[in-house]
Amino acid sequence: MQRVLSTLLLASVVGCASRAAPASAPAAAASRAAPAAAPRAADPFPSTYQPFASRPTVIRGGTVMTAAGQVIPRGELLLRDGKVAAVGERVEAPADAVVIDASGKYVTPGVIDTHSHLGVYPSPGVDAHSDGNEATNPNTAGVWAEHSVWPQDPGFARALAGGVTTLQVLPGSANLFGGRSVTLRNVPARTAQAMKFPGAPYGLKMACGENPKRVYRARGPSTRMGNVAGYRDAFIKASDYRRRWDEWEKNGRDASKQPTRDLALETLAETLRGNILIHNHCYRADEMATQLDVFREFGVRPRSFHHGVEAYKIADLLARDSVSASLWADWWGFKMEALDGTLANIPLVHAAGARAIVHSDDPGGIQRLNQEAAKALRAGRAAGLQLSDDDALRWFTANAAWALGIDDQVGTLALGKRADVVVWSGHPFSVYTRAEKVFVDGALLYDRTDPALQPREDFEIGILPTEAR
Amino acid sequence: MTNCGLGIADCGLNVIPRAMLMPVVALAAALVVPPTPAAAQTVAVEGGRVYTMTGAPIENGTVLIRDGVVVAVGANVAVPAGATRIDARGKIVTPGFFESDTHLGLVEVGAVGTTRDYATQHEPTGDTDDVVQAAFNVADGLNPNSIVLPVTRVAGVTTAVSRPDGGLIAGQGVVIDLAGASADALLVRSPVAMFAALGEDGQRAGGGARAGATLRLREVLEDARAYARRRADFERGETRAFAASRLDLEALQPVLQGRLPLVVEAHRASDIRAALRIAAEYDLRLVILGGTEAWMLAGELARARVPVIVKVLQNLPESFERLGARYDNAALLRQAGVQVALTTSDTHNARNLPQEAGNAVAYGLPYDEALRAVTLYPAQIWGVAERYGSLAPGKVANLVVWSGDPLELLTTVEQVLIRGRPVPLVSRDTELRDRYRNPADARRAYP
Numbered sequence: 084m085q086r087v088l089s090t091l092l093l094a095s096v097v098g099c100a101s102r103a104a105p106a107s108a109p110a111a112a113a114s115r116a117a118p119a120a121a122p123r124a125a126d127p128f129p130s131t132y133q134p135f136a137s138r139p140t141v142i143r144g145g146t147v148m149t150a151a152g153q154v155i156p157r158g159e160l161l162l163r164d165g166k167v168a169a170v171g172e173r174v175e176a177p178a179d180a181v182v183i184d185a186s187g188k189y190v191t192p193g194v195i196d197t198h199s200h201l202g203v204y205p206s207p208g209v210d211a212h213s214d215g216n217e218a219t220n221p222n223t224a225g226v227w228a229e230h231s232v233w234p235q236d237p238g239f240a241r242a243l244a245g246g247v248t249t250l251q252v253l254p255g256s257a258n259l260f261g262g263r264s265v266t267l268r269n270v271p272a273r274t275a276q277a278m279k280f281p282g283a284p285y286g287l288k289m290a291c292g293e294n295p296k297r298v299y300r301a302r303g304p305s306t307r308m309g310n311v312a313g314y315r316d317a318f319i320k321a322s323d324y325r326r327r328w329d330e331w332e333k334n335g336r337d338a339s340k341q342p343t344r345d346l347a348l349e350t351l352a353e354t355l356r357g358n359i360l361i362h363n364h365c366y367r368a369d370e371m372a373t374q375l376d377v378f379r380e381f382g383v384r385p386r387s388f389h390h391g392v393e394a395y396k397i398a399d400l401l402a403r404d405s406v407s408a409s410l411w412a413d414w415w416g417f418k419m420e421a422l423d424g425t426l427a428n429i430p431l432v433h434a435a436g437a438r439a440i441v442h443s444d445d446p447g448g449i450q451r452l453n454q455e456a457a458k459a460l461r462a463g464r465a466a467g468l469q470l471s472d473d474d475a476l477r478w479f480t481a482n483a484a485w486a487l488g489i490d491d492q493v494g495t496l497a498l499g500k501r502a503d504v505v506v507w508s509g510h511p512f513s514v515y516t517r518a519e520k521v522f523v524d525g526a527l528l529y530d531r532t533d534p535a536l537q538p539r540e541d542f543e544i545g546i547l548p549t550e551a552r
Numbered sequence: 553m554t555n556c557g558l559g560i561a562d563c564g565l566n567v568i569p570r571a572m573l574m575p576v577v578a579l580a581a582a583l584v585v586p587p588t589p590a591a592a593q594t595v596a597v598e599g600g601r602v603y604t605m606t607g608a609p610i611e612n613g614t615v616l617i618r619d620g621v622v623v624a625v626g627a628n629v630a631v632p633a634g635a636t637r638i639d640a641r642g643k644i645v646t647p648g649f650f651e652s653d654t655h656l657g658l659v660e661v662g663a664v665g666t667t668r669d670y671a672t673q674h675e676p677t678g679d680t681d682d683v684v685q686a687a688f689n690v691a692d693g694l695n696p697n698s699i700v701l702p703v704t705r706v707a708g709v710t711t712a713v714s715r716p717d718g719g720l721i722a723g724q725g726v727v728i729d730l731a732g733a734s735a736d737a738l739l740v741r742s743p744v745a746m747f748a749a750l751g752e753d754g755q756r757a758g759g760g761a762r763a764g765a766t767l768r769l770r771e772v773l774e775d776a777r778a779y780a781r782r783r784a785d786f787e788r789g790e791t792r793a794f795a796a797s798r799l800d801l802e803a804l805q806p807v808l809q810g811r812l813p814l815v816v817e818a819h820r821a822s823d824i825r826a827a828l829r830i831a832a833e834y835d836l837r838l839v840i841l842g843g844t845e846a847w848m849l850a851g852e853l854a855r856a857r858v859p860v861i862v863k864v865l866q867n868l869p870e871s872f873e874r875l876g877a878r879y880d881n882a883a884l885l886r887q888a889g890v891q892v893a894l895t896t897s898d899t900h901n902a903r904n905l906p907q908e909a910g911n912a913v914a915y916g917l918p919y920d921e922a923l924r925a926v927t928l929y930p931a932q933i934w935g936v937a938e939r940y941g942s943l944a945p946g947k948v949a950n951l952v953v954w955s956g957d958p959l960e961l962l963t964t965v966e967q968v969l970i971r972g973r974p975v976p977l978v979s980r981d982t983e984l985r986d987r988y989r990n991p992a993d994a995r996r997a998y999p
Contacts, residue, residue, distance in 0.1 A: 206871075207871050207872055208871060395984075396991050416660075416661060416899075417662035418664070419664060424981060454961055457962055458907070514911060
């Protein structure tokens with residue numbers, strides 16, 4: 084139990100990360116005064132992800148839940164060239180298609196987790212693996228989570244078995260600015276770069292409240308007001324940095340006058356331009372409200388508040404500012420700012436018209452986000468809220484995709500989207516249901532009935548005596 | 553009460569005599585529950601599918617309760633006039649769920665040390681200066697007004713082990729019901745067991761090596777034996793120095809006599825074997841807590857009749873002592889004949905015990921066994937099966953009415969009875985929810 088507690092504390096210290104915002108983000112559009120002319124060096128760490136080979140596949144006979152409001156009993160789905168090529172009551176199957184009988188089963192989009200530390204706090208959780216918090220300065224906006232991600236974390240394969248096809252890996256929450264997050268395809272790979280979701284915006288991890296003020300107690304910030312001054316100071320400097328680079332661009336990019344690059348300010352300037360999405364670890368309602376003001380002062384909007392145990396108290400403000408909330412179904416009580424928990428948090432945020440998301444922040448929880456959503460769904464219905472199964476499905480698919488700025492590519496079973504699909508053994512909100520087949524970009528990467536399609540990371544090879552396996 | 557029987561002198565101080573229990577219960581319940589007749593109270597839970605845990609489920613069954621105790625269970629039970637009637641038609645009735653590994657009543661806010669009363673040693677690793685705390689019994693620190701109790705019981709968990717933590721021998725845990733006006737009123741059995749840890753936790757307490765922990769454990773047990781033989785000499789100062797305090801040595805006597813179980817938290821197969829070895833050497837009643845790799849030695853555990861308390865939702869090699877973590881641990885153990893109780897190993901979310909049990913079923917534990925692993929088996933392991941864990945005449949009336957399958961995620965809890973009294977399905981969780989249904993309403997803060 085002690086372990087559970089310390090894990091919670093660690094997780095909460097580590098907590099929130101940030102994501103990159105797409106240029107099309109509403110926040111960006113609202114805040115951008117002029118077309119961004121900032122110099123963007125060619126991405127130094129571009130995605131090298133290549134989808135696994137796939138064959139045209141028809142999944143028929145199951146209940147298809149699209150996460151776009153449509154539930155098709157005995158529906159059919161065609162995956163071709165890595166994309167959702169057809170969905171409906173009947174689809175034309177090419178002659179060479181693999182046909183999967185999903186009778187009695189359920190078919191949904193791949194699960195998306197907006198908050199994971201897989202790879203940066205991998206298993207086993209030894210000190211040498213503690214790569215999630217650069218807890219050396221309250222502002223480490225210049226660090227990138229992808230440079231900590233260990234692709235051999237055994238948690239990735241287990242998350243895949245839980246239906247997870249996309250996840251955001253964040254730095255921890257020790258710092259006001261923890262660094263850049265990275266959004267990953269959940270595929271076996273030798274490098275984090277080979278998992279990077281092509282074109283997904285980066286995120287910026289920020290953290291409110293207890294963690295930064297505890298970690299930096301001796302040097303500051305040591306109070307919540309100190310935290311807020313820290314965000315504003317940094318954004319003021321970033322605004323200046325952004326202006327210097329914009330002017331340099333405008334004045335003909337004279338090499339002799341090029342401003343000096345600063346990794347932290349570069350990330351923050353890109354955030355102010357709307358190109359990096361803000362993911363803010365923040366528990367208390369009043370602090371989230373303050374953060375909305377801080378962001379407004381600098382012309383940006385956060386994309387998602389993370390953990391938000393008190394999000395239900397300001398659900399109307401979240402809806403007003405189009406901010407999503409990445410929440411647990413039921414974690415509470417492990418520290419003061421997590422005391423006011425209610426199982427109705429996710430449903431109440433949903434009911435207020437904001438985008439509710441169920442996130443994990445945990446290598447166990449990420450394996451059963453469907454179960455976590457089910458618990459929240461139960462609580463919402465018990466509170467008298469009208470919630471459909473599809474609503475709750477969106478909490479770990481479509482809404483999560485929006486928070487990561489990739490909703491044009493994943494999150495629903497809409498035509499043309501990436502064919503990230505889970506075939507569940509039963510209704511996804513039953514405790515007895517398991518992901519049976521998981522497709523990423525149309526390729527079958529996990530099959531519960533086929534040991535040859537159950538990936539294992541290097542760490543687990545030969546680690547247990549053969550007779551014990 | 554199997555071992556620490558009611559008349560036994562050594563237990564008398566700590567076990568609540570049955571004769572004392574009922575008045576205490578009545579007082580406690582009276583303060584928990586809205587006004588009810590002070591006189592004898594009869595409650596009938598009617599028409600549900602009743603899982604008694606001792607036989608096949610009873611369709612359209614009635615559970616008749618008088619003064620907090622079940623007096624009849626069956627399909628044709630006459631309900632006396634004046635009884636409070638609870639309609640359970642179309643619903644499921646089970647004994648209250650029994651959590652085997654919590655700090656319920658001993659912590660309010662995890663990170664706020666002043667609300668934490670389950671460890672006498674420093675968080676999180678234990679103060680190696682004093683790793684033996686056998687005499688520490690958590691009972692006096694129990695807070696019956698903890699907000700975590702209502703949050704847990706409205707989810708159908710009515711009874712729990714609340715235990716100490718830290719060091720090599722953490723101290724004595726208790727069994728509590730999750731409603732009562734005082735710590736005494738919560739208590740079902742105190743102490744219920746002595747808690748210790750081997751493996752990585754024990755290693756720290758053993759000065760940095762696993763065998764250092766087992767060495768220290770054996771030394772303390774040896775000295776407790778020697779102390780028992782020479783109490784008078786000890787009082788006169790005519791013994792050598794012992795490796796633990798007088799109170800600790802005294803507290804270990806029921807353990808050495810086999811009357812109080814020794815619960816050892818251990819995860820690596822070799823650590824579980826070390827616990828088995830020491831239990832055999834000293835003829836102790838052993839319970840393994842955690843037991844991540846217990847499935848590797850299921851046969852040995854079955855032969856030694858050592859029960860295992862399993863957290864189901866654990867399948868990551870999160871440390872080097874848990875490389876063999878797998879979801880079907882409970883199923884494999886049960887298959888080999890090991891008695892298994894399931895746990896969340898959590899306090900604030902001990903309410904998720906049904907989810908643990910449901911997942912155990914998904915990974916191979918037979919359904920009825922999963923239900924027993926959160927009701928009857930914990931009652932047996934903790935020595936209270938005479939009164940807890942099943943629905944039969946004479947049992948304490950802790951029961952839950954569920955809208956459907958108790959292990960399903962969408963099932964709701966419709967009624968909870970603790971010691972025969974309906975518990976309001978209200979907690980701080982639901983009250984905050986109701987206060988913020990309309991968050992922008994400025995009058996929200998007024999009653």
